Amino acid sequence: PLQQALNTIESTLVAMGELAADKHVKYILAVEKRKDSFESAVLEHLRMNGAYWGLTTLDLLDKRDVVDSNEIIEWILKCQHESGGFAGNIGHDPHILYTLSAIQVLALFDKLNVLDVDKVSTYIAGLQNEDGSFSGDIWGEVDTRFSYIAICGLSILKCLDKINVERAVNYIISCRNVDGGFGCTPGGESHAGQSMFQFTPRIEKFLPCSMFEVFCCVAALAITGALHYVDKDLLGWWLCERQVKSGGLNGRPEKLPDVCYSWWVLSSLTMIDRVHWISKEKLIKFILNCQDTENGGISDRPDDAVDIFHTYFGVAGKTVAA
Numbered sequence: 005p006l007q008q009a010l011n012t013i014e015s016t017l018v019a020m021g022e023l024a025a026d027k028h029v030k031y032i033l034a035v036e037k038r039k040d041s042f043e044s045a046v047l048e049h050l051r052m053n054g055a056y057w058g059l060t061t062l063d064l065l066d067k068r069d070v071v072d073s074n075e076i077i078e079w080i081l082k083c084q085h086e087s088g089g090f091a092g093n094i095g096h097d098p099h100i101l102y103t104l105s106a107i108q109v110l111a112l113f114d115k116l117n118v119l120d121v122d123k124v125s126t127y128i129a130g131l132q133n134e135d136g137s138f139s140g141d142i143w144g145e146v147d148t149r150f151s152y153i154a155i156c157g158l159s160i161l162k163c164l165d166k167i168n169v170e171r172a173v174n175y176i177i178s179c180r181n182v183d184g185g186f187g188c189t190p191g192g193e194s195h196a197g198q199s200m201f202q203f204t205p206r207i208e209k210f211l212p213c214s215m216f217e218v219f220c221c222v223a224a225l226a227i228t229g230a231l232h233y234v235d236k237d238l239l240g241w242w243l244c245e246r247q248v249k250s251g252g253l254n255g256r257p258e259k260l261p262d263v264c265y266s267w268w269v270l271s272s273l274t275m276i277d278r279v280h281w282i283s284k285e286k287l288i289k290f291i292l293n294c295q296d297t298e299n300g301g302i303s304d305r306p307d308d309a310v311d312i313f314h315t316y317f318g319v320a321g322k323t324v325a326a
């Protein structure tokens with residue numbers, strides 16, 4: 005009992021542990037300003053995403069007003085293609101991924117009124133296929149992640165009636181697999197074995213899409229009121245098994261924990277009412293251990309290099325877990 009009491013006290017203290025918020029704000033502004041670094045070079049073509057990750061983190065830290073929203077909105081509109089879709093940066097090709105990020109940033113600043121909502125929603129709806137699935141752009145790559153992005157974007161624009169929601173839902177549930185999780189395409193091998201992660205049009209990075217995949221499908225079903233199709237106990241069990249002894253969450257059994265999974269797994273568990281199956285205090289402790297309290301920023305795991313992506317998902321994860 006004494007040890008349990010000490011654990012509780014310790015975990016409560018850590019849970020109350022401070023996010024080095026001011027340092028993270030400085031870090032985000034520095035990344036925003038730095039044009040020459042590796043990070044800005046690699047992320048140059050997905051700058052629209054970077055804007056979403058950085059600005060949403062500032063908003064979560066209640067510091068949205070440290071940036072000039074007019075300058076940002078002007079830049080976002082320069083990234084819009086005549087098709088109505090948005091590109092990752094000025095002059096690049098439009099893609100559903102960047103279109104959602106643009107919508108989310110404009111919504112963050114309460115400036116959706118600058119959009120030709122009909123044109124943007126028509127672009128997104130135009131990417132729905134006969135079988136209810138969505139392509140990412142005109143090149144036609146199909147993936148359930150794009151179903152979430154389309155449904156999320158249209159729901160923010162209040163234009164879900166522009167797509168066939170029933171077919172979209174049927175397509176997503178056709179991608180369920182035996183462990184209650186979801187794959188990128190119907191009948192795809194159990195996503196645990198899947199490691200191909202072709203998300204951004206130009207960066208073919210391998211990231212176990214399992215957790216991100218699960219989040220996208222659960223969130224799409226949540227927005228469309230179709231969560232009753234999810235086996236909450238089966239999926240909840242699979243997700244809570246992602247918590248390792250350090251408190252972090254991993255993407256697949258035996259893999260290392262990663263802060264961005266805090267968001268993918270935690271938000272999925274929250275949506276299916278099974279978040280009490282993991283220790284939120286231990287997860288918060290893991291996230292706090294991944295922050296660079298000197299220069300700001302959060303990394304994927306302790307002692308790795310920080311980046312804007314994990315800073316966002318770390319702050320978002322801690323906010324939801326708190």
Ligand SMILES: COc1ccc(S(=O)(=O)N2Cc3cc(C#N)ccc3N(Cc3cncn3C)C[C@H]2Cc2ccccc2)cc1
Pocket residue numbers: 046047050053203204207209210211216262264304311312313314
């Ligand atoms: C290592 O350099 C990279 C690697 C990949 C990418 S990416 O393909 O554009 N992308 C976004 C991303 C951005 C940053 C930052 N800043 C860092 C990583 C990261 N990953 C890779 C990753 C994250 N956890 C572990 N891994 C290996 C996810 C990926 C895919 C994704 C995009 C949008 C939403 C969710 C997921 C960009 C930079």
Ligand SMILES: [Zn+2]
Pocket residue numbers: 262263264265304314
């Ligand atoms: Zn990660």
